[in-house]
Amino acid sequence: MPNIQEIAASAKESAEKIGIAKFDIYGSIVDSTSVQVDQGEPKQVKANNLSGVTVRVWNDNNTMGVTSTTDVDPKGLELALKTAFEASAFGVKENTPDFSPEAKTAIANGTHAKASPAEVSSLIDSLLIAEKEVLAGHQAIKGVPYNSLSQKDFERFYLNSDGAMRAESHSFASIFLYSKTEEEGRKPRSAGAFRISQGLENLDINGCIQETIEKTISHLNYRKIPTGKYLVVFSADAFLSLLGAFSNLFNAQSILDKQSLSTPDDLGKEIASPLLSLYDDALHPANIGAETFDGEGTPTRQVSLIENGVLKNFLHSAGTAKRMNAQPTGNANIGAKVTVSPNFYHVFASAAPEREFSLDTAENIVFIDDLQALHAGVKSLQGSFSLPFDGWLIDKGEKTSVDSAVVAGDFLQLLKSIVCVEKEPELTPGGVCPRIWVEGLSITGE
Structure with a gap:
């Protein structure tokens, strides 16, 4: 992809030729590589190079047209601008989008030193070792059916005909492991973990391995729990998923x-x-x-x-x-x-709870680690949810995996029923969050 100055100059020249006075362009380019393994063998290698720009053009009547393209050479930009200009005749006349009033506000440089991409062979070797260590973590762990080690490098920019121009670039690497058990006469149990960092060298692969093993082992001893109202603790990932x-x-x-x-x-x-x-x-x-x-x-x-x-x-x-x-x-x-x-x-x-809450001393509480079926169990316009989950019944520090259960409630009521927000945050793909304690949630167990 040409640099942002070249794109800006080319876009301005093409716009003048067509007779366009007002336009903006947003674009990005992403290079990503990911690998998966299965039982000691490479399973899949993906390499993507995705690039594209979105062009918006306003006409003299202030209606807007939009088009997208992956071709950002001068001819491609000219065609995109021309297409968006033609489409502007059919643009909406009410609440037409406009330039952001802050599009030219000064910001800190968003371009960071990017990590050097690792060889695909290094990614595969690292993931094979991770899978092997998870399998060796317990005799009941028979597979790591879902796993991925990936690295991504991206650049993005924005410019408009009013003189706004921004660009930034980043890189990061991530690993995901999700194991599965098999025991005669017992249900399969699963657990997973995730880590992310700027590059492969700094990625906490060992931490991901150990968390996956510990969670999986903790689910081997499971039982059904009675239906009722419980004091529920949400993990960071579970709470942010619901949010x-x-x-x-x-x-x-x-x-x-x-x-x-x-x-x-x-x-x-x-x-x-x-x-x-x-x-x-x-x-x-x-x-x-x-x-x-x-x-x-x-x-x-x-x-x-x-x-x-x-x-x-x-x-x-x-x-x-x-x-x-x-x-x-x-x-x-x-x-x-x-x-x-x-x-x-x-x-x-934002404040300390009225009494002390601790997993080591709490009696008969449910810890929800992972919520499932969010696409089907959430009625976002009604505020209600009914979701299967992975988690444990905890009694004075002793954890027993919940066989199968569903947590249900009203989200706004859940927010008001929070009795403790712990101090120690956890990093998830969607944000940082500590464990959240909620009083009186309905759990359907047996």
Whole structure:
């Protein structure tokens, strides 16, 4: 892909030739390599080079046309601009997207020193060793059916006819291991772990191996639990999965479309326990590959969503911010339609709980490690959920795996029923979050 200065110059020249006064371009290029193994042999190697740009053009009537292309040489850009210009005649006339008012706001350099990509053979060897160590962790572990070791290098940019120009690049590596057991007369049990870092050299592969083994072994001793109301502890991954399933709560576009649990008037209302605070923080130090600007060129930032249980802000694009008399927050994705999505959640305790909560002393509580079937068990517009889970019944530090059970409830009620937000955060693909304790959740067991 040509550099951003070459693309900008070429786009400006083509726009003048066609008679286009207003346009913007967002583009990215991603190089990724991933490997999988199976029973000591390489199973799959994938290498992708994905690149493309989205071009938006406004005509004299201020209606907009959009097109996408993977061809960013001068002829390709000219054709994309011409196509988007022709499409602009059919653009929407109400709430037409516009440039972000912050597209030219100065931001820190988003280009970081990238890790050198490892050879594919190194990736395979490292994953084969990881699989072997997991299999050796316990005689009941018979396979690691889901595994992946990948590395990714990406560059992205934004420019517009008003002089905005941004670019950044990152690299990161990640590993995922998910094991399975086989024991005569017993159900198969599974567990997994994930790690991410800037490059393969710094990737905590051993930590991922040990967590996978320990979790898998802890599920071997399982039993059914009685149906009832329990004090439930969510792992960081489980809580953020549930939070993501109900992200319409903070999404300004969903609110404007009336597809949200929130309304514009809900700002300032208490929607959660005063123990809980939540930020969307793309620039959090733990966010590997943090993006410094969104698809509209708006700088990303720390956005306070919940403070001491009170709803403080929504996530905005430039268009939703204008309609709701707010500021863009750096959460826009451009395409045929501008959408809004969270960047990186940061959940933390805003106050200490009234009493002490500890897994070592708590009696008869359910620890939910992983939620399943989120695509089917969540009714995001009603706020309800009913989800199978992997987890343990914990009694004074003794863990017994839950055979099979379902947790159900109302998400807004769950937020208000939080009785403890622990201090120690955990890193997940979706953000950082400590364990969350919730009182009185319904568990269907036997």
